[in-house]
Amino acid sequence: MGALSLAGRVAKLFGIKGELIVELYDGFPDDFEMEEPVFVNIDSLPVPLFFEKFSRRGNSGALVVFADMDTRARAAELVGREFYIEVPEREREDGEFYMEDLIGFEARFADGSAGRITDFLDNGANPLLEVEVAGRKALIPAVDEFVTEIDTAASRVCFELPDGLLDLNG
Numbered sequence: 001m002g003a004l005s006l007a008g009r010v011a012k013l014f015g016i017k018g019e020l021i022v023e024l025y026d027g028f029p030d031d032f033e034m035e036e037p038v039f040v041n042i043d044s045l046p047v048p049l050f051f052e053k054f055s056r057r058g059n060s061g062a063l064v065v066f067a068d069m070d071t072r073a074r075a076a077e078l079v080g081r082e083f084y085i086e087v088p089e090r091e092r093e094d095g096e097f098y099m100e101d102l103i104g105f106e107a108r109f110a111d112g113s114a115g116r117i118t119d120f121l122d123n124g125a126n127p128l129l130e131v132e133v134a135g136r137k138a139l140i141p142a143v144d145e146f147v148t149e150i151d152t153a154a155s156r157v158c159f160e161l162p163d164g165l166l167d168l169n170g
Contacts, residue, residue: 003086003087003100003101003103003104004039004046004084004085004086004087004103004104005027005084005085005086005087005100005103005119006025006027006082006084006103006118006119006130007024007025007027007028007038007083007084007085008022008023008024008025008028008038008082008083009022009023009025009080009081009082009083010022010040010078010079010080010081010082010083011023011061011079012079013072013075013076013079014063015072016072017065017070017071017072018065018066018069018070018071018072018074018075019053019063019064019065019075020063020064020065020066020069020075020078020079021057021061021062021063021064022061022062022063022064022083023060023061024059024060024061024062025060026121027085027119028085029085032054032085034050034051034054035050036085036086037049037050037086038051038083038084038085039083039084039085039086040078040081040082040083040084041081041082041084046084049066049067049069049078049083050066050067051064051065051066051067052065052066052067052070053065066078082118087100099120099122099127099129099142100120101152102117102120102129102150102157103117103118103119103120104116104117104118104155105117105155105156105157106154106155106156106157107129107131107133107156107157107159108156108157108158108159109133109158109159109160109161109166110148110158110159110160110161113133113134113166114133115131115132115133115134115138116131116132117129117130117131117157118130118131118132118137120142121139126141127141127142128140128141128142129141129142133166138165138166138168139168140159140161140165140166146159146160146161147159148160
């Protein structure tokens with residue numbers, strides 16, 4: 001399996017036959033193939049879900065029905081959950097490393113707190129790591145000055161951040 005990339009969130013129920021409105025994040029491709037699954041974390045495991053119906057609503061939304069989620073009660077279990085898509089591993093030379101490779105890694109901070117890296121946002125001038133800490137999301141500039149250690153074997157990144165940086169986005 002390739003890496004998983006955060007692609008959207010199930011926003012709300014729509015209708016009575018398992019229809020859902022989903023919010024599509026920037027990472028969701030315009031040319032997504034319905035035959036490919038999306039993944040939802042359930043009990044800390046990525047569970048594949050396949051679209052039975054998928055109809056875009058504007059640039060960042062869609063009306064969907066997932067296979068085997070054909071009742072309102074079953075679909076309700078997904079409301080509020082984020083979903084991921086599989087992205088192929090890049091061809092790389094030995095030792096080459098991409099910031100996207102850190103998605104899913106544990107994030108540890110000098111103050112003893114910890115979280116998980118959920119996304120990499122590359123807007124060119126100011127690349128950011130999205131980190132979930134204590135149930136909320138924070139954006140951390142992806143710069144060498146803030147990273148004290150990357151342990152790929154343990155899937156862990158250690159950060160030393162300026163005071164208050166994690167509180168800016170919360």
